[in-house]
Amino acid sequence: MKRNIFLVFILSGFVSSLLSQTAFNVYDSGSPDGTRFELKDRSQYTKVTEVTTLSNATKACASASPGELIVIKNGTYTGNLNISGTGTAEKPIVVTAETPGKVILNGASTIKFGGEYMILNGIVMKEFKEGTVVTFKWSSSVHAFNCRMTNCVLDGKDNTVPEGTDVNWILIFGKYNRIDHCYIGGKSSSNTNIMLKLEGPTTSDNYCRIDHNFFGDRPDNGKNGGETIRLGDSNTSLNDAYTMIEDNFFYHCDGESEILSIKSGKNIIRRNTIYESVGGIVLRHGNGNTVESNYIFGNYKPLTGAIRVINADHKIYNNFVQACVGSDFHAPLCILKGIKNSASNGYHRVRNVVITNNTFVDCDSILIGFVNPRDAATQIEDPINTAIVNNLFYNTRRTGNQMIQFQNNVNKADLIISSNYVTTKDGNYKEPGFTEKPLSFETNHFGMSGLGECTAPIIAKYPVDFVMEDITGSTRPDIVACAGAQHIANTGKTFNCATLDRVGPSFDYMYNKPVR
Numbered sequence: 001m002k003r004n005i006f007l008v009f010i011l012s013g014f015v016s017s018l019l020s021q022t023a024f025n026v027y028d029s030g031s032p033d034g035t036r037f038e039l040k041d042r043s044q045y046t047k048v049t050e051v052t053t054l055s056n057a058t059k060a061c062a063s064a065s066p067g068e069l070i071v072i073k074n075g076t077y078t079g080n081l082n083i084s085g086t087g088t089a090e091k092p093i094v095v096t097a098e099t100p101g102k103v104i105l106n107g108a109s110t111i112k113f114g115g116e117y118m119i120l121n122g123i124v125m126k127e128f129k130e131g132t133v134v135t136f137k138w139s140s141s142v143h144a145f146n147c148r149m150t151n152c153v154l155d156g157k158d159n160t161v162p163e164g165t166d167v168n169w170i171l172i173f174g175k176y177n178r179i180d181h182c183y184i185g186g187k188s189s190s191n192t193n194i195m196l197k198l199e200g201p202t203t204s205d206n207y208c209r210i211d212h213n214f215f216g217d218r219p220d221n222g223k224n225g226g227e228t229i230r231l232g233d234s235n236t237s238l239n240d241a242y243t244m245i246e247d248n249f250f251y252h253c254d255g256e257s258e259i260l261s262i263k264s265g266k267n268i269i270r271r272n273t274i275y276e277s278v279g280g281i282v283l284r285h286g287n288g289n290t291v292e293s294n295y296i297f298g299n300y301k302p303l304t305g306a307i308r309v310i311n312a313d314h315k316i317y318n319n320f321v322q323a324c325v326g327s328d329f330h331a332p333l334c335i336l337k338g339i340k341n342s343a344s345n346g347y348h349r350v351r352n353v354v355i356t357n358n359t360f361v362d363c364d365s366i367l368i369g370f371v372n373p374r375d376a377a378t379q380i381e382d383p384i385n386t387a388i389v390n391n392l393f394y395n396t397r398r399t400g401n402q403m404i405q406f407q408n409n410v411n412k413a414d415l416i417i418s419s420n421y422v423t424t425k426d427g428n429y430k431e432p433g434f435t436e437k438p439l440s441f442e443t444n445h446f447g448m449s450g451l452g453e454c455t456a457p458i459i460a461k462y463p464v465d466f467v468m469e470d471i472t473g474s475t476r477p478d479i480v481a482c483a484g485a486q487h488i489a490n491t492g493k494t495f496n497c498a499t500l501d502r503v504g505p506s507f508d509y510m511y512n513k514p515v516r
Helices: 054-063
Strands: 008-011 047-051 068-072 075-077 080-086 093-097 103-107 110-116 118-121 123-128 148-150 153-155 170-172 178-180 183-185 194-196 209-211 214-218 229-231 244-246 249-253 258-263 268-270 273-275 279-285 290-292 295-297 304-309 315-317 320-322 333-336 354-356 359-361 366-370 386-389 392-395 404-406 415-418 420-424 434-436 458-461
Touching: 047 054, 054 068, 054 080, 054 093, 080 093, 080 118, 110 118, 295 304
Parallel strands: 047 068, 068 093, 075 103, 080 110, 093 118, 103 123, 118 148, 123 153, 148 178, 153 183, 170 194, 178 209, 183 214, 194 229, 209 244, 214 249, 229 258, 244 268, 249 273, 258 279, 268 290, 273 295, 279 304, 290 315, 295 320, 304 333, 315 354, 320 359, 333 366, 354 386, 359 392, 366 404, 386 415, 392 420, 420 434
Antiparallel strands: 008 458
């Protein structure tokens, strides 16, 4: 691959500072708030049924025809809600709270989806017993298809957690299912907030979507198994899920080092904001995943990381990472060595990965060739055919050798490293593929750097034709291919990541979030 790279690199003139006129405010709307579900006028449904018990809601779902509306009257309920029926794309069956936020399920309550084109809107689950509370399957052989949970709350802050509890809150089975505009937080037990399961009749090609949600307040789990979202597991890690995690806000998600644990292939993780959360996006198993246009702000909180890279064929670009100061597995960018003939739960070799047009500001060390001390004797396969190009690294508190670390005698000849720009404490970093330039950043009252980071005029052409836009969602002009997450031509534009006004439920619900 290295010999197939065509590089044209031209520097003309001296630019002493980097343009930065855009500041990111987590309260500002950078783009439309996604496709929020809206109830139609009742006259537009084929039938409207009002219920006052969960059992009657379940019965109404089972007998409903496409286009029906089932309304659960306001109140507090305990029991099982089974949403199983057959709607259509044009006429889904809708189950809604009479007033979103005013129907509360607590105690030993569960929700199960089954069938096709079923929508659940406006339900709050809290003070529930720790267990799997939402499942996108009716039985082991009947999974949900094209079902949607929207505008809901799963709040675990007042739960009494039995010692040793180890459960996933939400299990997604089936295909084309969606969880959006929800608040999901307060989980203090082990295992995930959301897990995509690849088993039964739907072991791959799931095409599910998790978007515009607010995930918050996940305390340190103290051990492995505290992920906020996991896509797949070791046993099905070579299956392709084609699932999207996009436009979500993660706040104080500190369960473990893998906030987003990707254990399947062909998934897309984009436009998420990860704010003061321990850990990061981890490509743990599976191949061909895309991580793009995410904003990861550590605010110098210990153990804040960003992106960990394992396996093959990933694309990692347009990410803006700031003030993430974790080390080892928590490093802002951690590229691991592989284990030869690795087991499914081990470390497969990093190969054919492209890491381009990312920006790292005031972060701890970037690690290339990291090895888990537990596997030091066998984790010996260097990353190969992997490009680290067109990135920006800024940290005036660290020398270049502290900021970019090649570890464990990793073979640099197997890597394509070029057209990266750095600003370091000593101002004299000499590593091939990195050019020292004096860059500058503007900071707003949230302590977040402004964008617009590109030293013009620079032309650096690589076979990365998939990077057609930058972190603002604006086109990158072909004339100048700028390094970093934002193209200089788009300076002044707000970048296109999740903001607080675009995520979570539409109704007022009290939960912890960043304060102005």
